[in-house]
Amino acid sequence: MAPVGVIAMNLMNIVKRTMQPEPWAEGEKIPWDEPGFSGRMLKYHLSQDHDMASRRFKIIDMHVSFIDGLVEGPRKVLDLACGPGLYASRFTSLGYKVRGIDFGPASIEYARGQAEKSGQEIDYVLEDMRTADYGEGYGLVLFVFGEFNVFRRGDIAAVLRKAYDSLAEGGVFVTEPHTFDAVKAIGEAPKSWYSGEGELFMEGPHLALMECFWNEEQRVAINRYIILDAETSEVTLHSSTMPAYTNDEYVKLFKEAGFSEVDFHDSLTGEDEGRNDELLVIVARK
Template identity: 30%
Template sequence: MPYDINTILKKPELYKETGIPFWDDEHISKQMLKAHLNSEYEGASRSFAFIDQSVKWIKALVPSAEYPQLLDVGCGPGLYAERFAKAGYHVTGVDFSKRSIQHAVSSAEEQGLDITYHYQDYLQLALGERFNLVAMIYCDYGALSQSNRQRLLQRIYEHLKPGGRFLLDVFSMKKFAAFAERQTWERCPDGGFWTEQPHTVINGNYRYCDNVTLEQIVVLTQSEVSVYYLWTTYFTPESLIEEALAAGFKRCGVFSDVAGTTYSQESQTIAVLLEK
């Protein structure tokens, strides 16, 4: 199949969507689940040790006795949800990866955990109930465009009870400063993360504006071209809180991460606790 390499590698407009639901691709979703469940690899989920520390801190900050109903947005295979349930919360998890939800349901059943999972796009969140605490962890918020972030905040706000809390984290401007623009390629004759077929991957890292980056992945096989866009918006505490206030939230606290580390400008992440 002939390729127009200039067209393929063209830098797209800001926040252009992939158009391919790769999180539900039969092969890619298997690789994503493996990444989630590998505690030594933090590309999809944080280490299990960090997750344990995080849940312990969250329970101390927002106790399950006072905030019993918890919604885990972007729950993946249930790594946080299971620990929240064991910490005494009544947990509901939402994710748009069918394979992750299937794993989460199976894992909860095996452990006898009463967790409700929904296979749903959280931008279309419509659960018909309200929660005391919503958690959105591992910087998913920054993967969204500005309009979709506004949309998500509205959905979260609607699903919180009065006085309910919302905990989320994002990547910081310190992380943005370390992002280098570059193009690389890799030949994968035996298949790889993106496809089991022999293929070539061309990676392009680009900066946009003063706080947005794109990781563009072009996968070339003998018969087709697939292009994936991984966007990241980076924040200061002020810019993140500004978006939250515009959606009606109140600021409760700012931290370096969702394990409660004291905020520092040197941190790669920022976590905020908000209140309805």
């Protein structure tokens, strides 16, 4: 039986697939919370050869140094979509009290194990940030690397309100959403494929077919991943939808959540070095 959020298919389903899927009709997002997928994703998080899932450690070090200088409130951090704790552990080393929330089981298990090894007290929570208890009194809420755009518009508005409520007065929310043009480019990317094993979507030998769609009316990019198991010929479908926002729409979202100041920065290093043209850096203060 296919995991929740995964659609089982056969080869004829591929041929007769919907050529212009509706947003979210084929799935909420790729299966971050599925144990096997989460375990394979962890390898991408920890790799020092690329910045695909998490940044390399030297870049994270620069980010933490810059973000630390933004904090004017209590030395207490909420790290949303914390992954394997690469930011959380560094803020803890600077004297912050940290709670990290993620629903990838392998990432949380790894983060907890690293904290235990190093003797750090970090509250890692395995839960969906849409439903998790955030706590309160934070000087910083952190939500980095494009995760902002994987949520429905209503869900991200609710996350922003929860983040605002969790901050102490003068606390700051730091995030990296995609630019409007970056999301549109994702939706307009050409079809592609690969064959291999030990990759993100499957451990065994498989063929992966990817196609993307841009929905101009709803201004969302839809990513479809069709995975063919080379040993069993079983086919599974994963899909994710990414809403696009203009800079003015981002400001409106934050203002509606209650934030009094909303500023844009060049990068999380505060300089052009480390700049990613596909991502914005938004710093919003309560």
